[in-house]
Amino acid sequence: MPLIDPFNRNIDYLRISVTDRCNFRCVYCMPQEGFPVAEKSELLTADEFIRLATIAVDLGITKIRLTGGEPLVRKDLEVIVGAIAKLPGLTDLSLTTNGYILDEKAEGLARAGLTRINISLDTLRPDKFKEIARGGDLPRVLAGIRAASDHGIGPIKINCVAMKGLNDDEAADFAAWTKDEDIHFRFIELMPIRWNLDETSGFDSLSAHGGNGLIQLRQTQGSMLSDAQMRRMYISAEELRNRIESVHGPMEPAMVKTNGPARTFRIPGAKGTVGFISQISSDLCAQCNRIRLTSDGFLRPCLMSDGELDLKSVMRGGASDEELAALIRHVVDHKPERHYLAQGQKVTGRGMSQIGG
Ligand code: SAM
Numbered sequence: 001m002p003l004i005d006p007f008n009r010n011i012d013y014l015r016i017s018v019t020d021r022c023n024f025r026c027v028y029c030m031p032q033e034g035f036p037v038a039e040k041s042e043l044l045t046a047d048e049f050i051r052l053a054t055i056a057v058d059l060g061i062t063k064i065r066l067t068g069g070e071p072l073v074r075k076d077l078e079v080i081v082g083a084i085a086k087l088p089g090l091t092d093l094s095l096t097t098n099g100y101i102l103d104e105k106a107e108g109l110a111r112a113g114l115t116r117i118n119i120s121l122d123t124l125r126p127d128k129f130k131e132i133a134r135g136g137d138l139p140r141v142l143a144g145i146r147a148a149s150d151h152g153i154g155p156i157k158i159n160c161v162a163m164k165g166l167n168d169d170e171a172a173d174f175a176a177w178t179k180d181e182d183i184h185f186r187f188i189e190l191m192p193i194r195w196n197l198d199e200t201s202g203f204d205s206l207s208a209h210g211g212n213g214l215i216q217l218r219q220t221q222g223s224m225l226s227d228a229q230m231r232r233m234y235i236s237a238e239e240l241r242n243r244i245e246s247v248h249g250p251m252e253p254a255m256v257k258t259n260g261p262a263r264t265f266r267i268p269g270a271k272g273t274v275g276f277i278s279q280i281s282s283d284l285c286a287q288c289n290r291i292r293l294t295s296d297g298f299l300r301p302c303l304m305s306d307g308e309l310d311l312k313s314v315m316r317g318g319a320s321d322e323e324l325a326a327l328i329r330h331v332v333d334h335k336p337e338r339h340y341l342a343q344g345q346k347v348t349g350r351g352m353s354q355i356g357g
C-alpha cells in the first residue's frame with residue numbers, strides 16, 4: 001500500500017537531516033552565532049537513520065535526500081549513504097551540501113553509492129560569498145563541485161537562493177556556466193521561514209549602495225535576515241529569466257529527469273540547464289510528495305508547519321518496526337494541504353538548518 005495523504009498525494013520522498021550542525025552561517029538560514037544545537041546523544045545514530053529509512057522504503061518511499069545542517073560534517077555519513085543506497089525499492093538517493101568539504105569527501109561518498117548531489121551556491125564572487133555564507137570560501141566550494149564531477153556523481157545541480165539586490169545581478173553569469181558544463185543551475189525563492197527574529201535586531205538596514213545595485217548587509221553580531229527583510233528581497237523567476245535572456249538570448253524549455261518542481265530551460269546549445277523553483281509564489285504544495293525526518297528523530301509532514309512526531313523516543317523505548325511504520329503512516333495522514341506564506345503566514349519554531357532544507 002503506497003503512502004497516500006488525505007489530499008491524494010503519493011508520498012514517496014523522504015528528506016533526512018543527518019545533523020543540525022553547520023560550518024556556514026548563511027544570512028537567510030541562521031544567526032552568526034548559530035542556533036543552539038542538540039546534544040550529540042539526541043541526534044539519531046547511523047543505525048537509527050538506517051532503520052527508519054528501511055521502514056520508510058518498505059512503506060513506499062522511493063526517493064531519499066540527505067541534508068542538514070551540513071551533512072558533510074557528520075563523520076559517519078558514508079556509513080549512512082552506503083546502507084541506504086543498497087535498500088531494495090529505493091530508486092534515488094541524493095545529498096544537499098554547501099560543498100565546502102566536498103573535495104575531501106566526494107570520493108568516499110561515490111564509493112559508498114551516492115549518485116546525485118545538489119550543491120548550494122549563491123554567488124560567484126569571493127567577497128560576496130563571505131558576506132552571505134559567513135564561513136568557508138568560494139574556491140573550495142568550486143573545487144568540491146569539480147571533485148563530485150570527477151568521481152562520477154551527477155547530474156550536478158547547483159541551488160542558488162535568489163535575493164534581490166544581493167545576487168540577482170549575477171543571474172546571467174550563473175547561466176553562462178551552463179553553456180560549457182553539464183551543470184543544472186536552479187534559482188530558489190527566498191523563504192521567510194524563520195520570522196521570529198525582529199527586523200531591527202540584526203541587519204540595521206538593507207539599502208542599495210554605491211550605485212551598483214548591491215545590497216549592503218550591515219551586520220551586527222548574531223543576526224540573520226528577518227521575515228520582512230526576506231520578503232523585500234523576493235525576486236520573481238520572470239525577472240531573473242529576463243536578466244538571463246537579455247544577455248544570452250531566449251532560452252528554450254528543457255527537461256531534467258530528476259528536477260522535481262523546477263521549471264527548466266536551456267540556453268540554445270548549452271550543455272546544462274537553468275531552472276526556477278518557486279515554492280512561495282507558485283502553488284507547489286499540490287504536487288508535494290515529501291515528509292522530513294529531523295536529525296533528532298522527529299518526523300514532519302511539512303517544512304512550513306510546525307507539527308512533528310517524535311519517532312526517536314518511541315524507537316529508543318523499544319518500538320517494533322510495525323509500530324514505527326504505523327507512526328509514519330500517521331504523519332502522512334496528517335500532512336497539511338498547503339502553506340500560506342504568500343498570504344503572510346509566519347513560520348515559528350525550528351529554522352531551516354534544524355529541520356533539513
Ligand atoms: N547545508 C546544506 C546546504 O546549504 O546545501 C544543506 C542544508 S540547507 C538548510 C538546504 C538548502 O536550504 C540550501 O540550498 C539553502 O540555500 C536552502 N535554504 C536555507 N534557508 C533558506 C531560506 N530561508 N530560503 C530559501 N532557501 C533556504
Ligand code: SF4
Pocket residue numbers: 022023024025026029030068069070098120352353
Ligand atoms: Fe548551513 Fe546550509 Fe544553512 Fe547555509 S543554508 S547555514 S550551509 S545549513
